[in-house]
Amino acid sequence: MSEKNNSSSEERPNQRPRISLTSSIPIHNYYTQAIDGEFRDYSFNEERAPLNQGKWRSEVFKISAEYPIDLEIGTGNGTHFQHRALTSPERGIVGVELKYKPLIQSIRGALRKGAKNARICRYHAMNIDLLFAKNEINDVYIHFPDPWVTPRKPRNRFVCKRVLDWLWEIQQPDSKLDFKTDSREYFLWAMEQIRETKYKIEFETLNLHASPMAADNFATQFENIFTRQGIEINFVRLRKT
């Protein structure tokens, strides 16, 4: 039977973004080795990560159903990821990151600072629906995803209707979704996409640091870089009602 005929759903798996396998790396460095070595209990490579779908509470965090688990996409070096883990020990946090070095920096820093509630996956964010079951996660943080303005390829943008519809499915009711970007072009485009979804827009601003949300804002690594350059930060908070 051909691969095409073998597909039982309308999905076209060949259109899914694919990433290299950690298990196929011929020569490892510290970071590629650490994901399945030193940090194996806390970090999941692209093959192990989706096995946790529907089991994050019961088998990964080993906590009861009431315990909230948040998600951060593209953790970078992990400043916000670690901040969330350390300031909210009553919640779990799962990070998703494509690159090995920031991934290991994120989880290593969290563990060294004493967090027990953080896990991280090497995974392509555009396949996020394969990592979680319906209603499995709570709040979602998307901070400074690649804006795809040079080259201009809106179809690669993470914050778009298709992905937001998936996030809506995997979030529990009453959860929030925060999106920050330095790119005004991406933000205005994304707001049009957002208005096509079921999310309620709770707050939006073209200048986060001059808004009422500034006091509670935790500036990420990239946010600090952009702010030093005088770039205004665009921000929206959505709610799954």
Ligand SMILES: C[S@@+](CC[C@H](N)C(=O)[O-])C[C@H]1O[C@@H](n2cnc3c(N)ncnc32)[C@H](O)[C@@H]1O
């Ligand atoms: C501009 S950085 C922002 C990092 C961090 N959120 C911050 O605000 O400092 C974007 C991050 O997303 C990661 N990333 C890019 N594409 C990704 C993808 N498809 N899946 C997961 N992570 C991705 C990059 O490796 C990078 O660490």
